[in-house]
Amino acid sequence: MHVHPALRGMSWPADAMTLDAADLARITTRLAPLTAWRELARHDPARRWYERVVLTDAIEVWLIGWTPGQFTPPHDHGGAHGSFAVIEGELVEDVYDGPSLARPRRVVHLSGSAVGFDAGHVHRVANEGQVNATSIHAYSPPGLPMRCHAATVTDLLERARERLRRLEPAEAARRIDGGALLVDIRPRGSAPVQGRDPRRDRAGAQRAGVAARSGVAVAHTRDP
Numbered sequence: 001m002h003v004h005p006a007l008r009g010m011s012w013p014a015d016a017m018t019l020d021a022a023d024l025a026r027i028t029t030r031l032a033p034l035t036a037w038r039e040l041a042r043h044d045p046a047r048r049w050y051e052r053v054v055l056t057d058a059i060e061v062w063l064i065g066w067t068p069g070q071f072t073p074p075h076d077h078g079g080a081h082g083s084f085a086v087i088e089g090e091l092v093e094d095v096y097d098g099p100s101l102a103r104p105r106r107v108v109h110l111s112g113s114a115v116g117f118d119a120g121h122v123h124r125v126a127n128e129g130q131v132n133a134t135s136i137h138a139y140s141p142p143g144l145p146m147r148c149h150a151a152t153v154t155d156l157l158e159r160a161r162e163r164l165r166r167l168e169p170a171e172a173a174r175r176i177d178g179g180a181l182l183v184d185i186r187p188r189g190s191a192p193v194q195g196r197d198p199r200r201d202r203a204g205a206q207r208a209g210v211a212a213r214s215g216v217a218v219a220h221t222r223d224p
């Protein structure tokens with residue numbers, strides 16, 4: 001049994017048992033207002049940050065930090081029931097209730113809101129806001145693997161994007177000279193926020209400027 005020191009004053013179900021969605025939502029609702037998260041949570045632009053803060057035979061609880069633009073691929077929780085509550089910022093949840101991953105139901109979770117879900121719930125969670133978000137997640141039974149559902153090229157790109165390393169413009173130029181293809185792979189939600197032309201956002205303008213000085217033509221993708 002592991003309980004983070006910040007949570008040792010609380011009682012936790014220890015016996016092997018399965019808590020349902022309502023039980024878990026009550027737990028994340030109770031945890032979200034704790035001030036301890038402000039010191040514990042981290043936000044890393046390179047990858048989603050997370051830490052397991054509780055593990056018993058009945059439940060596991062994770063603290064997750066999301067910088068703007070970070071997201072999960074569509075996934076379920078391996079047969080576990082779950083819940084999450086937003087501590088700060090806001091998260092967008094695409095819920096795949098139908099047979100296809102093409103038309104999710106979109107739910108916006110504001111700071112302080114909690115949601116519970118049954119085993120089999122398939123969703124994608126993203127921070128599409130302009131500021132960091134922090135959330136607390138509970139699953140029961142613990143230890144079941146997150147299973148990704150990637151049915152389309154877009155889904156596969158989104159999964160791959162989490163492992164990508166951002167190149168500096170000069171290095172990108174060298175790679176292009178070597179035959180690499182430059183493609184705008186920002187998440188679909190980024191273009192309306194940052195501008196469809198990357199040269200209009202400040203970082204994009206810098207990158208495009210350096211690329212232009214390096215003699216590289218920048219091609220821009222367009223939504224259909």
Ligand SMILES: [Fe+2]
Nearest residue numbers: 075076077123
């Ligand atoms: Fe999830």
